[in-house]
Amino acid sequence: MHIPDGLLDPKTFGTAWALGGAFMVYAVTKTNKELQERQIPFMGVMAAFIFAAQMIDLPIGVGVSGHLLGGVMAAVLLGPWSASIIMTTVLALQAFIFLDGGVTALGANILNMAVIGVFVGYGVYLVIRKALPNRNGTLVGTFVGSWVSVVLAAAACAIELAISGQGSFKILLTAMLTWHAIIGLVEAVIATAVVGYLTQVRPDLVQQTSKA
Amino acid sequence: MRKEIWILLILAVVLAVFISPFASEFPDGLERVGIDYGFMDNEKELIESPIPDYAVPGITNEKVATSVAGIIGTLLTLAIAYGIGSLVRNRSETGSELRNQRISGK
Numbered sequence: 427m428h429i430p431d432g433l434l435d436p437k438t439f440g441t442a443w444a445l446g447g448a449f450m451v452y453a454v455t456k457t458n459k460e461l462q463e464r465q466i467p468f469m470g471v472m473a474a475f476i477f478a479a480q481m482i483d484l485p486i487g488v489g490v491s492g493h494l495l496g497g498v499m500a501a502v503l504l505g506p507w508s509a510s511i512i513m514t515t516v517l518a519l520q521a522f523i524f525l526d527g528g529v530t531a532l533g534a535n536i537l538n539m540a541v542i543g544v545f546v547g548y549g550v551y552l553v554i555r556k557a558l559p560n561r562n563g564t565l566v567g568t569f570v571g572s573w574v575s576v577v578l579a580a581a582a583c584a585i586e587l588a589i590s591g592q593g594s595f596k597i598l599l600t601a602m603l604t605w606h607a608i609i610g611l612v613e614a615v616i617a618t619a620v621v622g623y624l625t626q627v628r629p630d631l632v633q634q635t636s637k638a
Numbered sequence: 639m640r641k642e643i644w645i646l647l648i649l650a651v652v653l654a655v656f657i658s659p660f661a662s663e664f665p666d667g668l669e670r671v672g673i674d675y676g677f678m679d680n681e682k683e684l685i686e687s688p689i690p691d692y693a694v695p696g697i698t699n700e701k702v703a704t705s706v707a708g709i710i711g712t713l714l715t716l717a718i719a720y721g722i723g724s725l726v727r728n729r730s731e732t733g734s735e736l737r738n739q740r741i742s743g744k
Contacts, residue, residue: 427668432682457726466727470720471647477715478654481692481708483662490670491662511726515719524711525687583668592677601674605667620646627642 427583427606428520428535431528435590442586443533449541450514456507460633465504468631472500473512475620480516484612492609495539495579498547498572499617502564503624505633506548513540534586538579547575564625564632565618572617573610580606647716654708658692659701 434442461469476496483491500509517535520526527535551571555563584602588595624631665673672678689695689707697703 427666429668430681431684432680433672433677454726457723461723461727463727466720466723468643469723470716471643471650473719474712474716475646475650475653478650478658478708478712481658481661481704481711482653483664483666485662485664486667489664491664491666493661493666508723511722512719515722516715519711519715519718522685523687523689523714524692524707525683525690526692528682529685580667587677592672592680593675597675598671601671602667605670609667624642624646628640631642 427538427580427602428517428527429531429538429583429586431530433528433590433592434531434534434586436530438586438590439530439534442531442537446514446533446536446541450510450536453507453510453514457505457511460505460507465508469504469508469512472496472504473515476500476512477516477519479616480520486605486608486612490605492605492612494613494616495543495576496613496617497539497544498551498568498575498613499620501544501548501633502551502568502571502617502621503631503633506544509548510540510544513544534583538582538586542582543575543579546578547571550574561625561629565622568621569614569618572614573607576606576610576613577603580609650712650716651709654712655705658708659704661704 476494479494479496481493483493486492495513497509497513500512504512514536517527517532517540521529521532521535548571551567554567554570557563558566580602581599584598585595587593588598592598621632664670669678672681689710692707692711693700693703694706694710697706
């Protein structure tokens with residue numbers, strides 16, 4: 427759901443740039459505390475994996491495809507602040523080098539996928555993890571949190587398009603949520619598989635949240 | 639770097655090089671909605687992208703062009719995210735050194 431240039435009006439992409447940009451400056455200072463020295467290579471590899479996985483569009487219906495976003499997967503393994511930096515890095519490279527997502531729209535794409543998707547999805551993960559504080563909780567939390575992240579990012583995207591006059595709120599929200607409820611399931615399955623594999627071989631890889 | 643992290647990196651390279659040329663050609667969720675409700679025509683290209691649409695210009699074989707774009711993007715993302723991670727961490731070098739000294743009791 428990378429918004430291209432030309433769809434958002436200046437007030438919308440300007441506001442989104444301001445919000446997304448301010449959030450990222452703050453995320454840098456938080457990542458500083460969250461990320462451990464030994465996790466830096468993992469951060470690089472996670473970003474590379476998300477970039478590659480986002481190239482794999484999977485058909486989810488006749489004439490529609492979807493791909494992984496990966497924000498909650500990264501947040502569970504590296505913490506939400508590092509995850510938002512990873513997502514922003516991927517989105518910026520896609521916009522400037524690969525014509526995937528616009529440059530004026532980059533602020534909105536960051537806001538939707540690197541901020542709203544990551545933090546609300548991760549919040550859902552934390553709630554489930556608290557109720558079920560074992561490996562099953564981690565997996566169920568990743569699954570549900572990932573689904574929520576895609577659906578909410580899609581909702582935010584629909585709202586920005588509607589504010590920019592591309593259609594009515596009702597129509598855009600309904601259409602975006604319908605497809606992304608399905609795309610969210612693809613997201614949830616992939617994210618849970620990756621987190622499941624990594625936590626099985628290395629339980630310590632899940633970002634410790636207790637002392638944050 | 640631990641073995642599991644290497645496996646994730648190898649998986650990323652495999653996806654980018656060997657699987658990405660066979661990704662679905664269908665529009666994604668947003669594009670679908672944009673086509674159905676007519677706003678996708680408003681799309682504009684504001685910058686000259688070096689590798690537009692994940693296809694390296696000049697390579698006639700589409701699958702190879704995507705494959706090469708995939709590996710360039712994956713390695714570039716790896717390098718930049720690693721660089722950002724290192725920079726972000728360095729800002730707190732003094733802080734964490736102090737912390738470590740306090741913990742080790744020096």
